[in-house]
Amino acid sequence: MxxxxxxxxxxxxxxxxxxxxxxxxxxxxxxxxxxxxxxxxxxxxxxxxxxxxxxxxxxxxxxxxxxxxxxxxxxxxxxxxxxxxxxxxxxxxxxxxxxxxxxxxxxxxxxxxxxxxxxxxxxxxxxxxxxxxxxxxxxxxxxxxxxxxxxxxxxxxxxxxxxxxxxxxxxxxxxxxxxxxxxxxxxxxxxxxxxxxxxxxxxxxxxxxxxxxxxxxxxxxxxxxxxxxxxxxxxxxxxxxGSELPTPELRESTVTEDVQLDVAKLTVLTPEGRPVVDDVSLRIRRGEIVGLAGVEGNGQSELIEALMGIRSADTGTITYGGDDITHWPTRKRREAGIAYIPEDRHRHGLVLEGALWENRMLGHQTQRPNVRGPWIDRGGARRDTTRIVQAYDVRTPGIDVPAAALSGGNQQKLIVGREMSGEPRLLIAAHPTRGIDVGAQAAIWEYLRQARAAGLAVLLISADLEELIGMSDTLHVILRGRLVARVDPGTVTPEELGSAMTGAGSDAGAADE
Amino acid sequence: MSEPQETPKTAPAPAGGGSPEHVPAWQAILRGLGPRGWALRLGAPVLALVISLVITMILLRVTGADPVSSIQSMIDYGTTDSSIVDILNRATRYYLSAVAVAIGFRMALLNIGVDGQYRLAAFLAAALGGALTLPAPFGQMLVIVAAMLIGGLWAAIAGILKVTRGVSEVLSTIMLNAIATGVIAYLLNDKRLAEVRPGSNNVATAQIPESGRVGPFNGALNSIFSGPVLWVILVAGAAAIVYLSYRKQVAAGEPGKSPVAGLVLGVIGAAVFVAVTALVVGPILTDLPGEVYGLLPMAVVVGIVFWVVINFTRFGFDLKVSGLSPTAAQASGVSAKRMVVITMIASGAVAGLIGMPELLGASYEYSLNFPAGLGFTGITVALLGRNHPFGIALAALLFAFLDQTSDVLQEVDVPKEIVGVMQGVVVLTVVIVYELVRRWEIRLQQRTVAAELATGHDLAKGAA
The missing domain is CATH 3.40.50.300 (P-loop containing nucleotide triphosphate hydrolases)
Structure with a gap:
């Protein structure tokens, strides 16, 4: 009109x-x-x-x-x-x-x-x-x-x-x-x-x-x-x-038999005693990307936080490569090789006022090349930041600019580069490509594929269902804190997944179980 | 669908300006020579001080005084030798107090209780020092360590309350100040830890014995700023400045940084250092009439340790990150609770040092006349010094100067209270100017980053 x-x-x-x-x-x-x-x-x-x-x-x-x-x-x-x-x-x-x-x-x-x-x-x-x-x-x-x-x-x-x-x-x-x-x-x-x-x-x-x-x-x-x-x-x-749209997809399977992360009957309660993560059991093997689909606010954030040790688990166990890490603090988990791409990069992933090289240290401030004993190794951290900037195509004129000066996509690439450093064994990636442009998205998918081929176990959480379906070897659906269905990413459509996520169609889950 | 791109270089250059323009060489040199950060770091405080000077002069005018002659007489009086001794001593106390506050500020922890911490620490340490006689270095060390422990423990109460019960440290430290006042009043009594001085109403702890005191610093100052020691300092300092400046420019072999610029900058810095040390600081600090605190160097050491810890250690990094973004700190594995307690203890331990120069160098006892309220001055000094060890030193000197020269204002018929107003004006102006400059700088940086990327100055591409 x-x-x-x-x-x-x-x-x-x-x-x-x-x-x-x-x-x-x-x-x-x-x-x-x-x-x-x-x-x-x-x-x-x-x-x-x-x-x-x-x-x-x-x-x-x-x-x-x-x-x-x-x-x-x-x-x-x-x-x-x-x-x-x-x-x-x-x-x-x-x-x-x-x-x-x-x-x-x-x-x-x-x-x-x-x-x-x-x-x-x-x-x-x-x-x-x-x-x-x-x-x-x-x-x-x-x-x-x-x-x-x-x-x-x-x-x-x-x-x-x-x-x-x-x-x-x-x-x-x-x-x-x-x-x-x-x-x-x-x-x-x-x-x-x-x-x-x-x-x-x-x-x-x-x-x-x-x-x-x-x-x-x-x-x-x-x-x-x-x-x-x-x-x-x-x-x-x-x-x-000026070019074609990239698609999230995995080529051949790289899933191995080694279980890297084994979550058993994990429950997280709110201060009021209501379960936000309810009896979740989940296994991630080396070389496997496990996707977690769910409407935002159904316990994904709490599950990630429990896995990272930011929030404590009320019951259940988390086993990581043979160690029971249920009661480990966040730092010890990170030192053991758990990498974390947080869902909110501004609040959890970066210190916006800090320089890029300081942000490169974040989450890895007890590990080489960032520190030597109790001392910060500026030279090492700066060199490695330069490496990440070049390898991950972070568009920046230098590593002394504050993180706030970069665009969202470049901030995210810096985070991905940082978390892929130091040979992680498990990556918890929450919305790794949220709000970033097509080129950067394709790049991040490629990094995930490469790391998976090298034996990285990945827990992928995303609101982009095509990304979830395309990038997951195994796909779980979480609803009100519970894993309600396990679907085959090879056959499921975004619509079916969407209804499983809202609990509307239990058919998608039932079909595959 | 299509094969995913092997190289992630398909993203178009942001905000495309058609043909890439080159950054002119003179601009690149300027960027190496005087990075915006530096210019602003020096420019902002100067601007703030000029603004507050103007406001102060207007205030003086309004109260009916002649602003130029008032400030002239303050400067005249403040630069006499005996004033300089007092200013140095005041500044030492202010400095320690401000560092104690700044440690907390760095992680957004407001330790308002520095006042109570230092008074309680000084009092109990004085009582301990007065009761014992130990050979030379041990008595002093014992008193200092005891003061740090007491200050740290008193502050730890607030830290533990915060992490276990969620009590705001602002409230708990303010209340702990009141409790400290009460405890001191109770114990500073001739029936308990103190004695009445004959011939006066003053009550004080027992005098610390000769062997437990710290002599004046004047002799050391005289020998530092004359003869061969001065030469060594000048040469070593200048060399260090040139080297560090050069190192900073060539660090990590990043493109766009010229080693020549580093050298030029270093030589300029070294020249300024030599000139200021030999021609200004040296003559002022030699042959002073009164007694400079023997523990003045301790304040310098505390400042250096603070600077090193913040900038060069893991702990300092965790502290900074916790202050800038508690959420990011937590996600990165910093235990917020642990940091709160440790920071409170560190802040309190430094607070314990505040009374030491006076106690061991001048009064030798804790009495009703012991300097009070330093903890609150420390808050304003830390604000003014932007929590930076060097900035705090300048701020402490400025405040000490203003306090010292307030008396002379009465001679020109200006109420000395105007100095309090001046200090307020300075702090407010600095806080406001810094915040405005900071916002402006962030915008400027975002714009420059976009501009540099658009003109092809891209680190990612540079080395590919």
Whole structure:
């Protein structure tokens, strides 16, 4: 339903940073009431363009028109005032506040000088019903799963009166059912007359939800307003990266008979005594990748933390290469060769303010080449960081820059390189390719394949079901802390896996057991 | 589907600027010569001090004084020989106190209880020292070790409460301060550990015997800053600076760092060092009239140990990481509970040292007149010095200077309390300026990284 006046029209947007042109002559037209997808690899200039549209940066050249009127944003507040809202990839919510408090934060309705919580609650209920967002305003955000948090973010933006919603890679953190739900929400938003700008590099999703697609590559638009009915995902991928889309797949089996990790009847309880990991038994052999599929918040994080010794197991045993490590501290486990790619790289994987070489030491600060006895071996750590940067293609001008200065994909490659160092025997990889671009994703898959061939045992947790199916030798499904099914990655489809994860179809599990 | 790429080099260069531009040579030299980090590290405090000086002068103006002449008289008075002795002694106390606080700050642990820790430690150690007579080095060592133990144990209470019961260390240390005050008041009594000084209302512990005291540092200062020792220091210091600067530039053979720049930078640094030592510090520190604390070198050693531990040891790394990101520290295998207790004990042990220079070098007893409140000054000094051993030294000297010269303000009809305001202004300005500069630097770095990558300056590609 294209209108005469587009909701947003960007004309010849150019943005230069010292020595770089981040955006060059980008034109983008978004019609009212459509879901418009913007595709491009990380670093292609999507974020810069969105920051310009959201008032976080000013373009050097070019104009922005909203509803046919030329505007100039100095701050995001200006953009919000013109009805533009953004849902960031990394949620910006305060854990210890309720949904209601998070939503109204900074835009509190007042009555006689006091915050009118009742009016706000009423409004949130109405909006959440109208858009099918299913959010209870009075629960604490820390108790919510990823999908719920995202809905809170969307609600927050809508609450401020947004007419144009920018969603930055909203599906990166969701499972298929949640993605479907999100897309359902987006359609409802569209039906209510809102415009959605959807940033993604997952092409199937883009094709299924978007009304129009624009692609940018290397800072310039290579295609605008494509019709999703007339384009294949293959063609889109070529537009995006100039090459074909990599697929997660394993070639020949490298599984051996040696059991590297044997988890028996592991149970982890919450402080209230509720089991979050419930009687989990699991074996990983050398040269085997064991995938764990599950909707986020079903005990995966707790299981990983128990395996790493960050959280203590309440009952059950963890045996690692013959040793009972159930009561070992984290450091001893790491020293014994358990590598860990955490799910949240900013909170658990890196010290953002630290230099790259300091981050290379993280988690390995008792091992060579980083230390000699109680002393830090700067030379050794720095040399090895340089090696990782080169071997894992971490794009950085040097190893003294802080980790915060790298893009997400490069941060992740540094973490993967670090964890693959020192000949680990077990790798616990949580979402190793979350939110990173296609090239880096293919690279990380290749590293996993190589390490597996060299005899590494891997526990792979991912929300990307294609990755799970393609990269696993064995695949378990976890639901409410229990392993409910074991499926054959050779035959299962993402849809079947998705229903097993939600507990809807016990058929997928039963078929294989 | 397609074969996965063998080499992961398919990702396009971020934010593509068409033809790769070369980094001009002069820029590369500049980058080696004066990395942004260094410029900012020197520039930020200077900027902050200039701003706070301006604010202070405005304040003086508002109170009706002549700002220029007030500050002039502070400087005149502060640079007299006898003032310098007092400033050095004050700065020694402030320095130790600030290091004790900074150890906790480094891992985001707020030890507000340094005050109670040092007073209790000094008091009990004084009582111990007064009760025993041991031959020369042992008496002093015993008192110092006892003070460190007591300070460490008193601080450990807060650490253990935090890890076992989840009590905030801010609350527990504040309460422990009050308890320490009570304990000292109870024990500092002629029926218990102290005696009343005849002819006054003062109550004090027994005097530490001659053999247990530490003599003044003046003699050592005189010999250090004259004759052959000075030459040795100048030559060795200059050589070390040049070598370290060179090493730093060629470390790990990373591209883009020029050894020549390292040498040039080193020579400049060495020249500054020689000039400052021989022409400024030397003349000031020789032939001082009063007694400089004999334990002043102990403060220097504590600073060096702090610096070495933070930068060159595993423990220091764990400490830093715990401060910057507790979650990442935990995932990397740092035991948060252990770190909290150890850090509190270390902080308390250094706090125990705060009273030692005064106790062993000047008062020889703990009395009602023993300097109090140093723990709180330490918090502001640590903030001002950015928890860095060298920064804290400068901050301690500045605070000591301000405190010492506050008296002279009364002579020019300015209330001496204005100095407290000045100290507040300095700390606030520094904290704010540093934070702004830090944010700006992160943005700058992100931008430079993108820029350097786009212009082909890429470590990953460089050596492939």
């Amino acid at each position: 294209p209108d005469e006046v587009p909701a947003v029209r960007l004309t010849s947007i150019t943005k230069r940073f010292p020595g770089v042109v981040a955006n060059r002559d980008i034109d983008l037209t978004i019609n009212k009431g459509e879901v418009h997808a913007l595709c491009g690899e990380n670093g292609a200039g999507k974020s810069t363009l969105m920051k310009i549209l959201y008032g976080m940066q000013k373009p050097d050249e070019g104009t922005i028109e909203i509803d046919g009127q030329e505007v100039s944003f100095k701050t995001p507040a200006d953009a919000i005032a013109r009805g533009i809202g953004m849902v960031h990839q990394h949620f910006k919510l305060a854990d210890n506040l309720t949904v209601l408090e998070n939503v109204i934060l900074g835009a509190e309705p007042k009555r006689r000088g006091r915050i009118d919580f009742d009016a706000a609650r009423e409004k949130i209920r109405e909006m959440s019903a109208a858009y099918g967002l299913r959010v209870d305003p009075d629960v604490l955000v820390e108790t919510l799963g990823v999908g719920d948090r995202q809905r809170v973010e969307i609600l927050k933006v809508l609450y401020r009166g947004a007419k144009v919603l920018i969603l930055d890679e909203p599906t990166a953190v969701l499972v298929p059912q949640e993605v479907d739900e999100l897309f359902g929400n987006l359609r409802e938003l569209k039906a209510e007359g809102l415009t959605v700008l959807f940033i993604s590099h997952k092409l199937d999703e883009v094709l299924s939800v978007a009304d129009a697609i624009s692609v940018i590559r290397r800072g310039t638009s290579v295609a605008t307003c494509l019709d999703p009915r007339e384009i294949t995902s293959r063609r889109l991928a070529e537009l995006m990266v």
